[in-house]
Amino acid sequence: MVKVLGIIGGGQLGSLLSSAAKKLNIKTVIFSDDPDAPGKQFADEFIFGNYDDQEKIDLFTNGVDVVTFEFENIPHKTLKIIETKKKVLPKPGINKIVQNRLTEKDFVNKCNIRTTTYVGVKNQKELRSNVNLIPGILKTSTLGYDGKGQYKINDIKELEKLNIDFSKKYILEKAVKLKKEISVIVTRFGHQKYEIYEPIENYHEDQILKNSKIPADISEKITSQSIDQATIIAEELDYIGTLCVEYFIDKNDNLYLNEIAPRVHNSGHLTINSHNISQFENHVRAVCGLEKIKVKKLFNASMINLIGHEISSYRKKNYNDNEFFFDYLKKEIKEKRKMGHLTTIK
Numbered sequence: 001m002v003k004v005l006g007i008i009g010g011g012q013l014g015s016l017l018s019s020a021a022k023k024l025n026i027k028t029v030i031f032s033d034d035p036d037a038p039g040k041q042f043a044d045e046f047i048f049g050n051y052d053d054q055e056k057i058d059l060f061t062n063g064v065d066v067v068t069f070e071f072e073n074i075p076h077k078t079l080k081i082i083e084t085k086k087k088v089l090p091k092p093g094i095n096k097i098v099q100n101r102l103t104e105k106d107f108v109n110k111c112n113i114r115t116t117t118y119v120g121v122k123n124q125k126e127l128r129s130n131v132n133l134i135p136g137i138l139k140t141s142t143l144g145y146d147g148k149g150q151y152k153i154n155d156i157k158e159l160e161k162l163n164i165d166f167s168k169k170y171i172l173e174k175a176v177k178l179k180k181e182i183s184v185i186v187t188r189f190g191h192q193k194y195e196i197y198e199p200i201e202n203y204h205e206d207q208i209l210k211n212s213k214i215p216a217d218i219s220e221k222i223t224s225q226s227i228d229q230a231t232i233i234a235e236e237l238d239y240i241g242t243l244c245v246e247y248f249i250d251k252n253d254n255l256y257l258n259e260i261a262p263r264v265h266n267s268g269h270l271t272i273n274s275h276n277i278s279q280f281e282n283h284v285r286a287v288c289g290l291e292k293i294k295v296k297k298l299f300n301a302s303m304i305n306l307i308g309h310e311i312s313s314y315r316k317k318n319y320n321d322n323e324f325f326f327d328y329l330k331k332e333i334k335e336k337r338k339m340g341h342l343t344t345i346k
Contacts (some may be wrong), residue, residue: 009030013266014043026288029047029060033048092316113229116176129201152175176307183200185230189292191303195293244265275296302346307336
C-alpha cells in the first residue's frame with residue numbers, strides 16, 4: 001500500500017497533486033530544482049536539488065513508495081535511476097517519446113491519428129526548402145511551452161527577419177485554418193480501465209492557455225473521435241495516470257491531434273470544482289493503485305488563467321459561492337507566468 005507519493009517538480013501542478021493526495025491520506029514529497037517552488041507550501045516534505053544530483057535523488061527515492069512527476073522535461077537518465085529502486089508512473093519511456101515533438105508526431109501518425117503536416121528542420125536551408133508548410137509554426141523539437149521557443153510564420157517574407165539559433169533542432173508545422181481548440185483528459189488505471197472527462201474547449205492568448213470551459217461547443221462526432229483517439233494513445237503508451245491530449249479543429253470540422261501531455265494539465269483545472277473526482281485525484285488514485293471511482297460531472301464550468309500581474313487584483317476580490325479562486329503562491333510575479341486561476345461553476 002502506498003503511503004508516500006514522490007512528485008518531481010514543484011510548480012502549480014505539483015502543488016495541486018499534493019492537495020489531492022492529502023484528501024486520500026497519502027503523504028507527498030516534492031523534489032524540485034527551484035528553491036522557491038510553490039509546491040513546498042503544499043507538500044509534506046520538500047527536497048531542493050538539481051535533477052542530476054545523485055545524493056538528492058537517493059534522498060528523494062528512499063523516502064517514497066512510488067514516484068510521479070508534474071512536467072515531462074525531466075532528464076530521462078534521472079527517471080531511469082529512480083526506476084531501479086521505485087516504481088515511476090507514468091513509465092519514463094513515455095517521456096522519451098513525448099519530450100521530442102518529432103518523435104511524438106511520428107508516434108501519433110503510427111497510431112493512424114491525424115496531425116498537421118510537419119517536418120524536422122536543422123538549418124536555414126531546410127527551412128527555406130519547406131515553404132509549402134508556410135503559413136506555419138516553427139518550434140524547438142524539445143523543451144518550450146506556453147509559446148516559448150516558437151515562431152509563427154505567416155508569410156515567406158518573414159523568413160528574412162527570423163533570427164533562429166540553429167544549434168537547436170526544430171520542427172515546422174503547417175498552420176491549420178483554426179476553428180477551435182479542445183483537450184481530452186483521460187485517467188488510465190490499467191488495460192482498458194479508464195475514467196474519461198468530456199472534451200474541454202480552450203482559448204489561447206499569446207500561445208498561453210487563457211480560458212477553458214465545459215461543455216465544449218463541438219459536434220457529437222468530434223466528441224466521440226477525440227475521446228477515442230485519446231484512449232488509443234493511452235493504451236498504446238501503456239499509460240498509468242492522467243494524460244491530456246490536445247487537438248485542433250479546422251474550419252471544415254476536421255480533427256488534428258496537436259500535443260500529448262503525459263501528466264495532469266492546465267485545461268483540466270476546472271475538474272476540481274466541476275466533477276466528483278478531479279484530474280489530480282484520479283492521477284493519484286491511478287499511480288498509487290487505489291480504487292477507480294466513476295467520474296461524474298456535477299456542474300458545467302469555465303476557468304480563466306491569471307497571468308502575471310493579473311493575480312494582484314484577484315487577490316483583493318470577494319467571490320460568489322459559485323466562484324473558486326486558486327492562488328499558486330508563487331514568490332515572484334513575472335510577465336506571462338501563470339500565477340493562479342479562477343473557476344466558475346454553472
